[in-house]
Amino acid sequence: HLINVYSHTTLRNGRNVQSAKLIQNIVHKLQAVNITRNDVLIICGDFNFDLTSPPRYLAQCSKDLLDLYNLKYCFNNGEHTWRGVGARANKTSKLDYILANRTNNYNYCKLYNNAFSDHKILVVAYKSKLSATPKPIRYNCNTLKNTLF
Secondary structure (H helix, E strand, O other): OEEEEEOOOOEEOOEEHHHHHHHHHHHHHHHHOOOOOOOOOEEEEEOOOOOOOOOHHHHHHHHHHHHHOOOEEOOOOOOOOEEOOHHHOOOEEOOEEEEEOOHHHEEEEEEEOOOOOOEOEEEEEEOOOOOOOOOOOOOOHHHHHOOOO
């Protein structure tokens, strides 16, 4: 199961209320569907707050999310995933995450700079045990030009 998230930042009284609602909704949805702890679960994207040290008002719902399916951080080396632009050009933060319940099944996790966004690209390679499929049929250009094909 792969869940991609994006939390819009809506501040009220200095609190990111959208992120709190997002985390609570993810927890409720996961509990409502039939996903077991044995299933592969990956939750990734822009949470718009630092999950590794959340503000106090987000701490419990963040812990609930992680504990529900034994999720671990694929990236937790302290490297920032976001760099501000314009007036906030010197500000950095960890806003983007890949959380997974089977971190031993990953070949690698890497961060890449991104010329098109103020967020880095997060990449994880998962070792799948899918059954082998036959190689696809290869066609040459002459075959594709044939109208009978």
